Amino acid sequence: MAGSTLTSQRAPDRWSSWQALDSGRLLLMSMAAMLVVAAFATTTIEVGNIHMRPALAFGGFIAFGELLRLALPGGREAAPIAMVGGLSYALLLTLPGRGGVPTAQDQSALLVIAVAAVGMAVGALPHVAAGRDAGLTGMCTRLIAIACVAFAFRPAVTNFLMPGHVSSLFKSGYVALGLITPLVLLGWLVDTVISALIRADDVRARFSVAIADEVRVQWPLGAAVGASVLITVLGAEIMGLYELAIFLGPLLVTQVAFRRYAGIRATYLQTVRSLARVTEVAGYVEGGHSNRVSWLAVAVGRELGMPEKELLKVEYAALMHDIGQLSLRDPIPGGATVQVSPADQARIAELGADVIADAGVLDDVAELVRCQSWPAIGHDPAPPLGSMIIRVANAFDDMVGASTDRERSQAALQCMRANPIEYNTRVVGALSEVAGRRLAWRL
Amino acid sequence: MVSRAARLYITVVVLVAVALVDRTLMHTNTPPLFWGDLVILQLLFLVCDSTPAPLVSRQTKWSPSSAATLAAVVLLGPFAAALVGAVSVVSIKRQLVLPERLFNGAMNALSGLVAGETYAALHGHVGLPGRGDFPAIILPFAAAAAAHVLANQALIWGVYQLSGGRQMLRREALESSLPLLLVSDLGYAALGLMIASLWSVIDAFAAVLVLIPLFVARWAMGQFAEQQRAYSATMKALCQAVETKDYYTRGHGDRVSLGAVMIARQIGMGADRTEAIKFAGMLHDVGKLGVPTKVLQKTGKLTEDEFAAIQLHPMRGLEIVREIGFLNEALAGIMHHHEWIDGTGYPMGFAGREIPEFARIIAVADAFDSMTSTRSYRAAKSISDAVEELRKGMNTQFDPQIVRAFIGALERQGWPLPDRAPEPADLATVTVQDHDDPTAPLRVVET
Known part of the structure; x- marks a missing residue:
C-alpha cells in the first residue's frame, strides 16, 4: 500500500521507458529472454514430438490466468492462476490422455518454458491493448520460477530418486506428493526472492526488510497456489485435462475473494488521502501539504528500515496529522503548525488523535498523531519513531513547501539539525538523504 | 426468536429429513471402507461449516462445506451425503440455538440427499472415480451440484419467509448478496469432484489438501470484511470531524x-x-x-x-x-x-x-x-x-x-430522531440558516 504512493509520484516521465529500467530489472529480463530463446530453438527442432493437447490446454490456462491478474497490497501484481497452470505443467507426472506416459522422459523442461512464455504473452496482449502496463517484470519473474521448477523436477525424478524406474514411482500418490511439495516450495521461494530484490531496488528499501515484507504479503496467496498445484498435478492422474476446466471454478471464486480484498484496501487508502485534503479545502493548510508530508514520512521511514506494515500506519498518520485543526474556530494563518505555540500544537495533535481514535480501528495511527508534537529528547515517555518522523516531515514541509529550491531545503535541514532536542537526529539525517534524492529527480 | 409458523416449518423439515434418510438407509448396501471415509468427510464438512466467512456484510456468512457433501455424493452415494450434511447439527458456531441447529442439520441432509439422488438418476458412477469415468461423470455431477444449491436456497428461503424481526434483516442482506452467494456456491461445488478424484490417488489426504486453498479463500474474505468495517468506521469518524x-x-x-x-x-x-x-x-x-x-x-x-x-x-x-x-x-x-x-x-x-x-x-x-x-x-x-x-x-x-x-x-x-441538542460546546459553531431545510429557504438580498 505504502509503495503505491511512491511509484505514483516518483516516475520521471521525461525518461524513455528503456532508460528508466534499472540494472536489476534488465538482468531479470535478459535471463528470461535467454531462456525463451533457448526454449524455442530446441522445441522447434523437435516440434514433431510435442504432445499438443496438454501443451494447448495448459498454455490456454496460463494465458487466462495472466489475463486475470490480481493487485496485491503495496502496488504488487500477481497472476496466481497463471502460476498454478505453469507450475502444474512443469510438474505433471504423466501426460494426460496418453495412457500414463511419464512426462519426465517425454517432455523436456524447455518445452514447459516455451509453452509458459507463449501463454503469458497471449494473456498479456489484452492488457497492452487496453493501455495498461504489460507487467513484463512480473511475467519474467514467474517464468524464471517455473523454469527453475521444471529443470529441478526432471533430474530429481530420473536420477536422484529412482533411476530407470520412473513409472513405478508414481504407483503411490504419497511418494509423488513428497517429491512435488519441495519443488513447489522452491518455485515459491524463487518467485519471492526475485520480487523482493526488484522491490528493494524500486523503493530503495533494504533487502532484509523487503524480503520480510514480501513473505508477509505473499504467503497466503502462495499457500493457496502451492496447494492448488499439488491438487492439479495429482488430480490430472485421474481427471486428465478435464480437470483444468473443473478446477477453474474454485480458483476463480478464490481470486474474486482476493480481488475484493485488494480493492477495498486501495479504496480505503484513497479515501483517507482524499478526506485528509478537507483541511486544505477548508483553508486550514496549504494545498498539497498532507500529501507531501505523507510522501516524505514514508520515504524517511523506509530509509530507516521500517517494515511495510509500520509504514502504512505512518502514511495514514501523516495524511491525517492536521485533522485536529478542523476543530479550531479559525484557520491558523498559512496553516503552518510549526509556527504556533507548543501548547497549541499539542492541542491540535490531541484533537486530531481523538477524531482518529473515534474510528476504533486505527488506534496505532491515533497514537502516532497524538505524539507528533512531543520533542525527540526530554519527553517521558519518548515519542514513537513514527511520530518523530511525522514531526520532522511536517516541519520540513512547513518551511519548504512545494518549492524545489535547493538552498531553501538546505536551510530547513540546517535549522532542524541545530535543534536535536525537538527533531530526532537520525530522522533528520534520513530526511536529508530523501530530500537530496527528491531534488535530483526534479532537476 | 423463532416465530410459531417458523417452528412448525422447521419441525416439518426435520421430520421429512429423518424419514427420507431412514428410507434411503433401507435401500442402501454400504460399500467397504464406507464408515471411515464417511467420518473424514463429516469432519471436513464440520471444519468448513464451523468457520464461515462473512460475505458482503456480517449478516450473510458463507462456508464452502457443500464441497464435502458433494464429494460424498460421488464417493459414497446419497445416504452418505445426507449423513455428511446432517453433522451441521453439532456445528461449533456458538450463537446457534437448538431449533436453528436442527433446521441446519435437516436442511443440509435433505440437500445432500437431493444431490445424491440427482446424481444417481443421471447414472453417475458412485465410488472412487477412475480415468475411464471422465468426462462422463461431469454432467451428472454438475446436475447434482445445481440440485444441492437449489434445495439449500429453497429451504432457507422458506424459513426467512416465515419468520420476522431479526431474521428479516438477515433475509434482506441475503437477498442483496444472492448472486455472489450462488456463484461462490457453484464455484466451490466443483471442489467436491476434485476431492473425490484425489481420493483415488492419496485417499483421505485429499481432504487436507483441499482445505488449504479453502482456508486461504476464507482468510481473504475475512480480511475483506474486516477492511470494510475499518473503512466504514474511519469514514464515519472523518465525517464527524468535518461536522x-x-x-x-x-x-x-x-x-x-x-x-x-x-x-x-x-x-x-x-x-x-x-x-x-x-x-x-x-x-x-x-x-x-x-x-x-x-x-x-x-x-x-x-x-x-x-x-x-x-x-x-x-x-x-x-x-x-x-x-x-x-x-x-x-x-x-x-x-x-x-x-x-x-x-x-x-x-x-x-x-x-x-x-x-x-x-x-x-x-x-x-x-x-x-x-x-x-x-x-x-x-x-x-x-x-x-x-x-x-x-x-x-x-x-x-x-x-x-x-x-x-x-x-x-x-x-422507524427513524432514529437526533438527540435534543444541548448547548453548543466551546469550539463548535452554529449554523443560523440551513441550506438543506426546504421549509425555510435561504434568504438572499434582492438586487
Missing part, C-alpha cells in the same frame, strides 16, 4: 446515509450500490468545508456572492472525494443532491430523470433529516409533519417515487 465545525448538523451525514440506505433497500438496489450510497450519503455535505464559516453563520440575508458560495458546496464536495475509488454513481449523488425535480435546483439545474438516481435519493433523506433536527431558528418538526412536507415537495423538489419509497421504509423501520 464538528457546525454544532447543529452533527450526525447529519450519518442519518442521511441511513435514510438513503433505507430507500435503496426499499427500491431493491443491489448490495454494491447500497454500499456506495451509504458512503455518498455520509459524505454529501463534505463540500461545506469549502464554504467560509462566516457565510454559514451569517444571521441576515445573504448577498449574491455568499449565496453562490453556498451553491458551490456540492462541487467542492466532489472535488474532495473525486479520487476515491467509488462507483461513479456515488460521486454523481454528491454532486447533484440539491437539484430539484422541476429543474430549479443547483448546481446544474437538472430536471426529472436527468438527475442521477443517487442524487434523488439523497435529496429526500437530506431534507427529511434537516426538518426533523433542531435548528437555532426553529425546533425540530415531528416525523409526520416532515413527511407531510416531503409530500408537498413531490413533483417540485422531490421525485415522487423516491418519497413514496422512503415513507414505506419509515413505516417499516
Whole structure:
C-alpha cells in the first residue's frame, strides 16, 4: 500500500521507458529472454514430438490466468492462476490422455518454458491493448520460477530418486506428493526472492526488510497456489485435462475473494488521502501539504528500515496529522503548525488523535498523531519513531513547501539539525538523504 | 426468536429429513471402507461449516462445506451425503440455538440427499472415480451440484419467509448478496469432484489438501470484511470531524446515509450500490468545508456572492472525494443532491430523470433529516409533519417515487430522531440558516 504512493509520484516521465529500467530489472529480463530463446530453438527442432493437447490446454490456462491478474497490497501484481497452470505443467507426472506416459522422459523442461512464455504473452496482449502496463517484470519473474521448477523436477525424478524406474514411482500418490511439495516450495521461494530484490531496488528499501515484507504479503496467496498445484498435478492422474476446466471454478471464486480484498484496501487508502485534503479545502493548510508530508514520512521511514506494515500506519498518520485543526474556530494563518505555540500544537495533535481514535480501528495511527508534537529528547515517555518522523516531515514541509529550491531545503535541514532536542537526529539525517534524492529527480 | 409458523416449518423439515434418510438407509448396501471415509468427510464438512466467512456484510456468512457433501455424493452415494450434511447439527458456531441447529442439520441432509439422488438418476458412477469415468461423470455431477444449491436456497428461503424481526434483516442482506452467494456456491461445488478424484490417488489426504486453498479463500474474505468495517468506521469518524465545525448538523451525514440506505433497500438496489450510497450519503455535505464559516453563520440575508458560495458546496464536495475509488454513481449523488425535480435546483439545474438516481435519493433523506433536527431558528418538526412536507415537495423538489419509497421504509423501520441538542460546546459553531431545510429557504438580498 505504502509503495503505491511512491511509484505514483516518483516516475520521471521525461525518461524513455528503456532508460528508466534499472540494472536489476534488465538482468531479470535478459535471463528470461535467454531462456525463451533457448526454449524455442530446441522445441522447434523437435516440434514433431510435442504432445499438443496438454501443451494447448495448459498454455490456454496460463494465458487466462495472466489475463486475470490480481493487485496485491503495496502496488504488487500477481497472476496466481497463471502460476498454478505453469507450475502444474512443469510438474505433471504423466501426460494426460496418453495412457500414463511419464512426462519426465517425454517432455523436456524447455518445452514447459516455451509453452509458459507463449501463454503469458497471449494473456498479456489484452492488457497492452487496453493501455495498461504489460507487467513484463512480473511475467519474467514467474517464468524464471517455473523454469527453475521444471529443470529441478526432471533430474530429481530420473536420477536422484529412482533411476530407470520412473513409472513405478508414481504407483503411490504419497511418494509423488513428497517429491512435488519441495519443488513447489522452491518455485515459491524463487518467485519471492526475485520480487523482493526488484522491490528493494524500486523503493530503495533494504533487502532484509523487503524480503520480510514480501513473505508477509505473499504467503497466503502462495499457500493457496502451492496447494492448488499439488491438487492439479495429482488430480490430472485421474481427471486428465478435464480437470483444468473443473478446477477453474474454485480458483476463480478464490481470486474474486482476493480481488475484493485488494480493492477495498486501495479504496480505503484513497479515501483517507482524499478526506485528509478537507483541511486544505477548508483553508486550514496549504494545498498539497498532507500529501507531501505523507510522501516524505514514508520515504524517511523506509530509509530507516521500517517494515511495510509500520509504514502504512505512518502514511495514514501523516495524511491525517492536521485533522485536529478542523476543530479550531479559525484557520491558523498559512496553516503552518510549526509556527504556533507548543501548547497549541499539542492541542491540535490531541484533537486530531481523538477524531482518529473515534474510528476504533486505527488506534496505532491515533497514537502516532497524538505524539507528533512531543520533542525527540526530554519527553517521558519518548515519542514513537513514527511520530518523530511525522514531526520532522511536517516541519520540513512547513518551511519548504512545494518549492524545489535547493538552498531553501538546505536551510530547513540546517535549522532542524541545530535543534536535536525537538527533531530526532537520525530522522533528520534520513530526511536529508530523501530530500537530496527528491531534488535530483526534479532537476 | 423463532416465530410459531417458523417452528412448525422447521419441525416439518426435520421430520421429512429423518424419514427420507431412514428410507434411503433401507435401500442402501454400504460399500467397504464406507464408515471411515464417511467420518473424514463429516469432519471436513464440520471444519468448513464451523468457520464461515462473512460475505458482503456480517449478516450473510458463507462456508464452502457443500464441497464435502458433494464429494460424498460421488464417493459414497446419497445416504452418505445426507449423513455428511446432517453433522451441521453439532456445528461449533456458538450463537446457534437448538431449533436453528436442527433446521441446519435437516436442511443440509435433505440437500445432500437431493444431490445424491440427482446424481444417481443421471447414472453417475458412485465410488472412487477412475480415468475411464471422465468426462462422463461431469454432467451428472454438475446436475447434482445445481440440485444441492437449489434445495439449500429453497429451504432457507422458506424459513426467512416465515419468520420476522431479526431474521428479516438477515433475509434482506441475503437477498442483496444472492448472486455472489450462488456463484461462490457453484464455484466451490466443483471442489467436491476434485476431492473425490484425489481420493483415488492419496485417499483421505485429499481432504487436507483441499482445505488449504479453502482456508486461504476464507482468510481473504475475512480480511475483506474486516477492511470494510475499518473503512466504514474511519469514514464515519472523518465525517464527524468535518461536522464538528457546525454544532447543529452533527450526525447529519450519518442519518442521511441511513435514510438513503433505507430507500435503496426499499427500491431493491443491489448490495454494491447500497454500499456506495451509504458512503455518498455520509459524505454529501463534505463540500461545506469549502464554504467560509462566516457565510454559514451569517444571521441576515445573504448577498449574491455568499449565496453562490453556498451553491458551490456540492462541487467542492466532489472535488474532495473525486479520487476515491467509488462507483461513479456515488460521486454523481454528491454532486447533484440539491437539484430539484422541476429543474430549479443547483448546481446544474437538472430536471426529472436527468438527475442521477443517487442524487434523488439523497435529496429526500437530506431534507427529511434537516426538518426533523433542531435548528437555532426553529425546533425540530415531528416525523409526520416532515413527511407531510416531503409530500408537498413531490413533483417540485422531490421525485415522487423516491418519497413514496422512503415513507414505506419509515413505516417499516422507524427513524432514529437526533438527540435534543444541548448547548453548543466551546469550539463548535452554529449554523443560523440551513441550506438543506426546504421549509425555510435561504434568504438572499434582492438586487
